[in-house]
Amino acid sequence: MAKELRGGYTTGACMAAGVKAALLYEKGEKCDTLELKALDDTILTIPVKAVRRTEEGICAEIIKDAGDDPDITNGVSVFTTVRHLPQGSGLVFRAGEGIGTVTKPGLSVPVGEPSINPGPRKLTQNVVEEVLGVGADLEVTVSIPAGKELCKQTLNPVLGVVGGISVVGTTGVLRPMSEEGFKNSLVPQIDVALAAGLDTQVFVPGKIGETLAVKHGIPKEAIVQTSNFIGFMLEAAAERGVKRVLLFGHIGKLAKVAAGVFYTHNRIGDARLEAIGAYAAAAGMPAEGIQRILNATTTEDALTVLEEYKYMHVCNTLAERASARAERFIFNKLTVGTVLATMQGTILGMDEHAKEMGRDFHWDIE
Numbered sequence: 351m352a353k354e355l356r357g358g359y360t361t362g363a364c365m366a367a368g369v370k371a372a373l374l375y376e377k378g379e380k381c382d383t384l385e386l387k388a389l390d391d392t393i394l395t396i397p398v399k400a401v402r403r404t405e406e407g408i409c410a411e412i413i414k415d416a417g418d419d420p421d422i423t424n425g426v427s428v429f430t431t432v433r434h435l436p437q438g439s440g441l442v443f444r445a446g447e448g449i450g451t452v453t454k455p456g457l458s459v460p461v462g463e464p465s466i467n468p469g470p471r472k473l474t475q476n477v478v479e480e481v482l483g484v485g486a487d488l489e490v491t492v493s494i495p496a497g498k499e500l501c502k503q504t505l506n507p508v509l510g511v512v513g514g515i516s517v518v519g520t521t522g523v524l525r526p527m528s529e530e531g532f533k534n535s536l537v538p539q540i541d542v543a544l545a546a547g548l549d550t551q552v553f554v555p556g557k558i559g560e561t562l563a564v565k566h567g568i569p570k571e572a573i574v575q576t577s578n579f580i581g582f583m584l585e586a587a588a589e590r591g592v593k594r595v596l597l598f599g600h601i602g603k604l605a606k607v608a609a610g611v612f613y614t615h616n617r618i619g620d621a622r623l624e625a626i627g628a629y630a631a632a633a634g635m636p637a638e639g640i641q642r643i644l645n646a647t648t649t650e651d652a653l654t655v656l657e658e659y660k661y662m663h664v665c666n667t668l669a670e671r672a673s674a675r676a677e678r679f680i681f682n683k684l685t686v687g688t689v690l691a692t693m694q695g696t697i698l699g700m701d702e703h704a705k706e707m708g709r710d711f712h713w714d715i716e
Contacts, residue, residue, distance in 0.1 A: 358417030360519025362470025368430025407433030448497025454510025456545030559599030581612025665699030
């Protein structure tokens with residue numbers, strides 16, 4: 351019987367709980383734990399590590415508990431400081447140490463604001479109204495000192511969130527992340543690129559494609575990480591009105607797309623060698639060469655066979671087929687081009703759509 355995974359609470363819930371603890375402390379009520387009503391009406395019981403009065407206001411410390419979710423912020427200290435403001439100021443959020451600031455349009459928070467998402471803001475507003483009533487004038491500063499380093503493990507640098515991590519959470523409840531949740535976390539990259547005026551975007555399944563694309567002059571702002579979810583991200587791009595997508599990456603990933611595989615995790619979908627072998631056979635490679643490709647351990651091994659038999663032009667065919675299968679997958683709602691590369695960064699093949707997009711990006715590949 352599968353183990354039931356334990357849930358936890360988000361950084362947004364930590365911030366709201368810190369505000370509640372600080373405001374109760376101000377009223378003379380000290381608490382070791384408190385209850386917080388999440389936006390989905392779940393009642394969260396959250397321990398309070400410490401509350402103290404500082405020069406900046408009243409500061410509460412809450413330790414993030416992600417449950418069984420592999421969240422990089424699990425166990426970090428979330429410090430929330432509250433300070434009363436002049437009448438009419440309203441509820442104001444500030445970014446403290448380790449909290450990022452939004453610098454690019456396209457996200458759910460305006461440029462120049464602390465990267466505190468709408469869910470945590472609403473949750474905090476509810477807490478303030480619960481303790482102080484409607485219309486309170488309060489400054490809330492949230493700090494996660496560990497965020498300065500943790501942000502390097504997130505998409506924040508790509509999304510234009512500078513200086514730290516984001517305070518996130520839709521409801522305040524953290525359930526162990528599903529595959530669907532991870533996929534959805536990738537989509538804002540498309541929105542940010544569109545907001546920057548980029549309706550031609552470069553989809554990279556991993557670091558190889560990203561590094562090579564930048565090396566050849568593709569602007570970082572146009573690059574979108576897809577992980578293994580190429581089909582899902584193509585659909586998201588089509589829904590948002592992206593006009594063209596350039597698939598740029600290792601042949602081991604993109605040969606799968608040429609075979610019609612759009613979820614490219616090796617344990618779920620793998621047709622790399624079969625695709626290379628099939629198109630090499632269609633081009634006339636002798637049977638013994640095809641057999642060697644099918645028996646290869648990696649795509650890099652298969653490439654040595656193509657090179658030996660002088661069939662490297664098959665890589666261009668693979669690129670063409672990847673683009674055609676991708677366009678068919680999203681019912682021709684956008685144009686797709688493909689560039690295939692080796693692990694070392696050598697360009698193996700591309701189609702005409704890729705060349706056209708490359709020229710528009712002023713890159714140095716033909």
